Amino acid sequence: MRFELPITPPSRVTGLSGAGPTRGGGRELPVYYPATGAQISTLVEDDADAVALAVANARAAFDTGPWPALGTEKRMAVLEACRKAILENIDELARLECAATGLVLRELKSRHMVRAAYNFRFFAEFISQSAGQTYTQTENYVTTVTRRPVGVAALIAPWNAPVALATMKIAAALAFGNTCVLKPSEQTPLALARVVELLQAELPEGVLNLVNGRGPVTGAALVAHEGVDLVSFTGGTETGRTIMSAAGRNLTPTTMELGGKSANIIFASADQDRALDGALQGIFSNNGQQCLAGSRILVERSVFDDFTEEFAARAARIKVGDPLDDATELGPLASAPHMERVLSFAQIAREDGGSVLTGGTRRDDLGRGYFIAPTAVLATSNADRCAQQEIFGPFATILPFDGVEDAVRIANDTNFGLVSYIWSDHLPTVMQTQTQLRSGVVWVNTPMMRELRAPFGGFKSSGVGREGGAACEAFYTEEVTTTTPIHPVSLRRFGAE
Ligand code: NDP
Helix, strand or coil: CCCCCCCCCCEEEECHHCCCCCCCCCEEEEEECCCCCEEEEEEEECHHHHHHHHHHHHHHHHHCCHHHHCHHHHHHHHHHHHHHHHHCCCHHHHHHHHHHHCCCCCHHHHHHHHHHHHHHHHHHHHHHHHCEEEEEEEEEEEEEEEEECEEEEEECCCCCCCCHHHHHHHHHHCCCEEEEECCCCCCCCCCHHHHHHHCCCCCCCCCCEEECHHHHHHHHHHCCCCCCCEEEECCCCHHHHHHHHHHHHHHCCCCEEECCCCCCEEEECHHHHHHHHHHHHHHHHHHCCCCCCEEEEEEEEEHHHHHHHHHHHHHHCEEEECCCCCCCCCCCCHHHHHHHHHHHHHHHHHHCCCCCEEECCEEEHCCCCCCCCCEEEEECCCCCHHCCCCCCEEEEEEEEHHHHHHHHHHHHHCCCCCCEEEEEEHHHHHHHHHCCCCCCCCEEEECCCCCCCCEEECCCEEEECEEEEEEEEEEHEEEEEEECCCCCCCCCCCCCC
């Protein structure tokens, strides 16, 4: 099987080279095309000195540059230019993203890159409406609460949707007047390196900086740096713990968008065709590599057999293959170790007494790429490891339940709490379930409808803090309370006669 490369990427990718003195000389890391397993580029790692330089650039741009104090309309115009730059380069950016992630090109063009561009418009429009608060205290004083940018934001992005997720952070940090240092995942640096280059052309010097390299090296140096004022992280729960501890030593505020094991609850009262479509989309879109995936599918017992049979049949028919083919529904997983880990859960499920309904195997017929067959597993109970651990691939774990209380009990029986899905046309069932679920987001009769104005984030090990319009404003700004007398009010006169 031969798969064409989506694009010829640069042979070497560096971090700081776009934003300041070129360093290079760091450790060289391979970048692979997941559809073939072939090395397609080399990433030059930024070490702690390079990170310090990037933070110093961002610090100088914040302390002495024009960006933090720029008027709202001017800042909006720059954000709009950033949006245009992404839109004008969608094809190239989507191909670079495809080359490192293996995500289906059609999806990258029509969804990820469009969202990336929109992130800049969203925050431009948000700041156009931002207002402070004013309080009149008796008739003599006015107190205002205004917001100021915080400073240098460290932005750490994962590999599963690199541009779409990182631009949310970049656009928010910039819109509220901060400067930033971005660290993408070392596995997927290609498209973000180009995005940063495009954005830097629109921004004052030093406002946006890129460092590249492994998390425990480049990322760790960044989050521990004393010149960093904020850390915004999206990634795994264990990494989140490490980063929060390191940032805590400097009392640096963090937001943590972490993992999930979201319950997709399908009641007998649901439109079964729509619920089936939604459940398939919930676990198999984005190659199953999504924090918000509906990876635990809970089905009411009276419809369980029919639903499960149909789900497995549809999963088995999903078209797995070339990310460049418009007909492809599932591309390769992001890396070889990740593929091995996802596949290992088929064996783990069997060891725990469960059964594999479909998939659980590598698609060797597609060559050396990281392709696996879409997988559905019946668990024996919610305590099974495939029901408790985040697998982060095209791997659905299915369980039966009996009524609302049982559904809620199983749904909440997890360390995670990012998203829950409810499928039912019976309003009291929806409301009784919704009010008891412990997750930051609940989607009713729809998969994955993210509203950027609303907070997004998780309970428990799924995160700390929220992303979204007002939540980002709160995180990326400091509030300043200023009280001014309207009249010359009389003061206590210490020491006067
Ligand atoms: P990781 O936690 O492994 O990595 C995320 C980012 O953190 C990468 O850039 C990584 O760098 C970096 N990193 C790793 N170790 C450190 C460290 N010690 N200090 C600083 N940075 C570090 O997550 P994955 O990339 O594997 O992403 C998958 C995870 O992300 C899943 O658990 C998923 O649920 C979660 N996620 C959450 C989302 C949400 O909004 N809640 C959205 C998307 C994903 P490198 O890769 O180079 O090592």
